[in-house]
Amino acid sequence: MAFGRRRAAQAQVAMADGGATPAAAQARGGRGRLRVAPDPVTEVIGERASNGGVLLFSVVLFALAFAAVLAAGTAATGGVGPATVALAVLLAALAVSACHIAQQWERVVVLRLGKFNRVSGPGLFWTWPVIESNTMRVDTRTRVTSFGAEETLTADLVPLDVNAVLFWHVWDARAACTEVGDFTRAVELAAQTALRDAIGRAGAAEVAIRREQLDRELKRVLEEKVAAWGVTILSVEVRDILVPPELQEVMSLEAQAEQRKKARIILMEAEQDIAELMEEMGDFYAANDAALRLRAMHLLYESVRETGGTIVVPSSFSEGFGDVLPDTLRETLGR
Template sequence: MSRELPFRVSGIGVAVAVIFWVLGTLAAIYLENRVSEGWAAAIFLLFLLIGFFFLFAIQVARQWEKAVVLRFGRFVGLRGPGLFFILPLVDQVSTWIDHRVMVTPFNAEKTLTRDTVPVDVDAVLFWVVWDAEKAALEVEDYKTAIAWAAQTALREVIGQKPLSDILVGRAKMDAELQQIIDERTTPWGITVQSVEIRDIVIPQELEDAMSRQAQAERERQARVILGESEKQIADSFAQASQAYINNPTALHLRAMNMLFEGLKEKGALVIVPSSAVDTMNLGGLSGVVSLAQQHTEEKS
């Protein structure tokens, strides 16, 4: 709450009061043997009362504050920031309004979404008082009221959305909360600057199930990508085969290149079917294969 004592004693008021009390004491001592005791006591009492008057009459509001002043219970105006005066026993500073940006954390525990999933949501509200008079007169405790309004709005928004929208649509949910809370607090002289959802906690069992679902989805996508790759490779081979249909020389050169690439690897073993030797004229390459095997044995 921002309510404080009806009279908040300021440092300036204390200093002025002490000065009058000291002056009253000195005056009483000076007049002790010059006038009657009754007059000396009356003068001391007068200075004492003047000191108490200034002690409570001088008030100081800090730069970010506004003081709500009531006179005989009726609103007479706002005072501050800075130095101002009130009439003790007549005026009353009922509330000190803070005009800085305020931060209010709020949450909703075990709140059911539209698809009946219990979630815990933590959020934070940034707001500011733009009309101190309304904040003081229209609502009993504006800080508590805005906290309850924010929590109620959060529960309403959660109940209207499925879990998937809550998890992926935080920005949209923040904007909806800001609009709802701002509509409720505007009559109190309060405006909501922003609402930010900090954390969303779902049941552990549901979290595990969602993790397995995501893993299965990634595996499915991997298989789809692999199948598309195989299809593209098959299409490439089909297109390449068209280039060799009427060009046996190119086909033989390609076969020789493949055999050469296989022989380059140390310890490589190349098995060539007899049908390939007959159809692709690879018999002339047997000598090359033998030399490669002999070279491999010498190195090993």
């Protein structure tokens, strides 16, 4: 029932957003606005890390401490009373609050009376009950955040939709806890702003073609912004750049015209080379009549070989080769 109500609510959001799908309505969030769509979980289902061991350790520790205090109280007073049970519960709770376990990828920021004391973990660590507190558990694994810019104007006033992915991780848990209120949200908004600014400084063609340069620029800008928060930007990858359909047609026509221009230039260069070669060959044949006649015979032979036909050669034509042909061949052509 809860699933059905959630789907119905998503459908109502989609209808209010102009008939778009719930996913599209959530991603768009409003016409002309930039939206960040973080991926809170980057692990595949079935491979998610479990905290069951930590919880089991806390339960076992509580039970052992409770049993030990209860046994000591019984031995001291000779019986089990309400005061003994209350004392056992209190001391067991203090033992659980003093002993902690951090996972391999976790760092725990410990404050003592409100002031930063240390960063603990991974593994087993202890704190003073009441005096010290575990303020924040920071996940130091690589995180993936997808973000995008919708209908952002470029330098030549062309609206573009750009989607990108940010890979980052926390390397300094202390700075992430004490220097910024919500470092996850801060990184997302910084990536959003950097993408918008990068698009606004370049033209539409430059954004669409020079994607790798846009990735490097975003990474450089983000590194400067988030370094003070104890965050490292691993890479920024632009996934998709959507150009308005009407602009796609114009850019296609422009590209076709550019290709036709290149084709004509190549054709003219080829004709120029051919003309230069023909000029050289003309000079050569002008100085050598025998070569010209042999060339004519070669062309004649090629035409007959390709078509498989027969050519009747007049006797006057064969006399023109008298200086270059053997006597036997000249007599054959003369017949």
